[in-house]
Amino acid sequence: MRCRLSVHTLPVLAAQCVLAAAFSPAQEPRSTPHRIAVVGAGAGGSSAAFWLSKARERNALDVIVDVYERADYVGGRATIVYPYDNRSLAPIELGASLYAPGNLDMVRAVAEFGLSNTSFGIGNAEVDGFWDGKTIGGAAGDGQFIARYGLETIGNAQVAPQTVVGAVGSLYAPTRPVWNTTSALVNALNWAAMLSSTGAEFYTTQNVSRLFIDELIEALSRANYCQDVNKMHAIGVTIGLATTGAVSVAGGNRQVFENFVKASGATLKLNTEAVQVYSILPAGGRWILKSSAGVRTYDAVILAAPFHLSNIALPPSFSSTIPPQPYKRVHVTLLTTTSPSFNTAYLGAQNVITPPTSVFITLNATRRPGGPVFNSLQRLAVLNGTGKGGKDESLVKIFSDEVLSDAFLDELVGERGWTFKHTWDAFPILTPATSFPPVHVAKGLYYVNALEPVVSTMETETIAARNVVDLLLSEQFASGICPPGQELASNATGFVYGWDC
Ligand SMILES: *[C@@H]1O[C@H](CO)[C@@H](O)[C@H](O)[C@H]1NC(C)=O
Ligand SMILES: *[C@@H]1O[C@H](CO)[C@@H](O)[C@H](O)[C@H]1NC(C)=O
Ligand SMILES: *[C@@H]1O[C@H](CO)[C@@H](O)[C@H](O)[C@H]1NC(C)=O
Ligand SMILES: *[C@@H]1O[C@H](CO)[C@@H](O)[C@H](O)[C@H]1NC(C)=O
Ligand SMILES: *[C@@H]1O[C@H](CO)[C@@H](O)[C@H](O)[C@H]1NC(C)=O
Ligand SMILES: *[C@@H]1O[C@H](CO)[C@@H](O)[C@H](O)[C@H]1NC(C)=O
Numbered sequence: 001m002r003c004r005l006s007v008h009t010l011p012v013l014a015a016q017c018v019l020a021a022a023f024s025p026a027q028e029p030r031s032t033p034h035r036i037a038v039v040g041a042g043a044g045g046s047s048a049a050f051w052l053s054k055a056r057e058r059n060a061l062d063v064i065v066d067v068y069e070r071a072d073y074v075g076g077r078a079t080i081v082y083p084y085d086n087r088s089l090a091p092i093e094l095g096a097s098l099y100a101p102g103n104l105d106m107v108r109a110v111a112e113f114g115l116s117n118t119s120f121g122i123g124n125a126e127v128d129g130f131w132d133g134k135t136i137g138g139a140a141g142d143g144q145f146i147a148r149y150g151l152e153t154i155g156n157a158q159v160a161p162q163t164v165v166g167a168v169g170s171l172y173a174p175t176r177p178v179w180n181t182t183s184a185l186v187n188a189l190n191w192a193a194m195l196s197s198t199g200a201e202f203y204t205t206q207n208v209s210r211l212f213i214d215e216l217i218e219a220l221s222r223a224n225y226c227q228d229v230n231k232m233h234a235i236g237v238t239i240g241l242a243t244t245g246a247v248s249v250a251g252g253n254r255q256v257f258e259n260f261v262k263a264s265g266a267t268l269k270l271n272t273e274a275v276q277v278y279s280i281l282p283a284g285g286r287w288i289l290k291s292s293a294g295v296r297t298y299d300a301v302i303l304a305a306p307f308h309l310s311n312i313a314l315p316p317s318f319s320s321t322i323p324p325q326p327y328k329r330v331h332v333t334l335l336t337t338t339s340p341s342f343n344t345a346y347l348g349a350q351n352v353i354t355p356p357t358s359v360f361i362t363l364n365a366t367r368r369p370g371g372p373v374f375n376s377l378q379r380l381a382v383l384n385g386t387g388k389g390g391k392d393e394s395l396v397k398i399f400s401d402e403v404l405s406d407a408f409l410d411e412l413v414g415e416r417g418w419t420f421k422h423t424w425d426a427f428p429i430l431t432p433a434t435s436f437p438p439v440h441v442a443k444g445l446y447y448v449n450a451l452e453p454v455v456s457t458m459e460t461e462t463i464a465a466r467n468v469v470d471l472l473l474s475e476q477f478a479s480g481i482c483p484p485g486q487e488l489a490s491n492a493t494g495f496v497y498g499w500d501c
């Protein structure tokens with residue numbers, strides 16, 4: 001019980017405090033307040049701090065949270081650039097760009113933090129040109145689309161995305177699963193079969209035609225994750241198909257994560273790299289975190305950075321249980337041009353009457369000697385009057401496996417106003433898998449990014465962080481983000497566990 005004393009309430013409260021003290025059972029000595037470290041301030045770490053603050057408020061906990069981030073900004077792989085480096089122009093997402101209407105944490109955060117949506121600068125799966133290595137074909141109108149693939153295949157292809165989105169929806173309910181290992185969640189959601197098959201294998205069993213798989217599904221898998229439908233697992237492929245109605249946050253998605261940290265009241269340590277986590281007790285329970293800023297002891301540590309991309313040293317008993325996880329190195333090229341279209345002839349396509357504004361790669365194109373030059377090319381937006389002589393410009397985003405040379409870009413698009421190139425390890429390579437990292441690693445040590453080999457989105461990081469905070473609350477305070485008994489208090493539509501109790 002908490003005893004806040006003032007002159008007027010003193011006699012009553014003082015009496016209650018004495019009673020409470022007299023009746024509380026002897027407790028093992030622990031540090032007061034309870035200190036928690038969160039390593040990483042991307043979607044996972046920032047939301048972990050936010051869920052901890054919700055738990056603290058509802059359970060009246062004496063908890064202090066430090067967030068360590070090696071970069072000089074919050075948001076991790078959600079970050080933006082301004083065309084021409086001009087802050088008067090709308091920024092463009094460089095990494096994680098979209099969230100879907102079913103992403104209830106993102107939707108709720110945008111509303112609660114007073115942010116707004118935009119569809120500026122996101123290539124929202126308007127597939128208008130396929131390059132198969134020889135020609136650029138289109139599936140523009142609905143009529144053509146149905147004629148090419150057939151209603152049966154189109155219908156069959158929609159079943160799995162709906163089921164998968166439905167399964168994710170169950171994670172917001174008061175009755176949601178809570179998981180100590182990624183495998184436990186995979187089983188609860190019935191995803192093991194899809195995770196152990198490639199997208200191509202799985203959609204074949206769904207009676208989706210090979211033509212649809214090789215063209216449309218391949219094109220979207222490459223545009224979303226730069227990976228091949230023959231190599232990527234079926235959950236990853238399916239998440240890429242479920243982006244109808246997706247938007248991004250006006251001014252940048254990372255504002256959601258900045259607001260999570262701000263609202264949490266946590267101490268944010270930017271430019272501070274965590275280098276080692278170790279325990280002073282054999283069974284864990286108290287953890288020492290060594291960072292570029294020094295050494296500090298914590299009651300719990302939440303790892304919210306991809307283990308394989310960080311330089312953090314962990315107890316071998318833990319690090320040995322994380323399966324190897326290669327990440328996909330993605331080269332992003334952003335450019336502006338006054339050219340009305342790119343040079344389709346350069347790609348070997350002749351007689352293109354209406355050049356498409358976006359081009360996606362089919363499986364056949366990947367079989368060309370040397371492979372495809374890029375994974376997708378999308379015209380994302382029109383910039384008003386930024387070109388020479390005040391002309392409007394197209395803003396184009398290209399994903400490729402290699403750095404695109406200026407000479408290549410000159411050939412492909414002609415005149416360019418602004419060009420920006422960035423390379424990073426954007427997401428895990430989502431190969432079929434049957435073993436996954438642990439979430440609850442040891443007493444007081446938790447791993448948020450354990451979900452990434454299954455699904456890697458901003459939203460699923462916030463969901464994984466909420467689960468971790470629930471595990472922590474259960475282990476250390478015999479409670480949850482929503483205290484027991486309160487969690488079923490609302491059946492209101494729009495109920496989202498953690499935001500509502
Ligand atoms: C930045 O963009 C705004 C809006 O288009 C424009 O008015 C301004 O001149 C630009 N600034 C620079 C330095 O180019
Ligand atoms: C933002 O877009 C999402 C997804 O389409 C939608 O559900 C939500 O209501 C929108 N929020 C606002 C504030 O417009
Ligand atoms: C997670 O592990 C802890 C400790 O082993 C256990 O007490 C708890 O019941 C487990 N929770 C779930 C949801 O399996
Ligand atoms: C696919 O088609 C076969 C043959 O018509 C049928 O037996 C099977 O149930 C279908 N599978 C699915 C998932 O629709
Ligand atoms: C892919 O290429 C092969 C071999 O050239 C050809 O037989 C097949 O029809 C092509 N597939 C599509 C979907 O165009
Ligand atoms: C560009 O101008 C058009 C019409 O003048 C307007 O509808 C559009 O919103 C403008 N776009 C941007 C990004 O400012």
Ligand SMILES: *[C@@H]1O[C@H](CO)[C@@H](O)[C@H](O)[C@H]1NC(C)=O
Pocket residue numbers: 488489490491
């Ligand atoms: C919410 O729904 C559950 C299951 O349908 C029911 O048991 C519970 O009483 C409902 N709670 C409220 C507050 O209506």
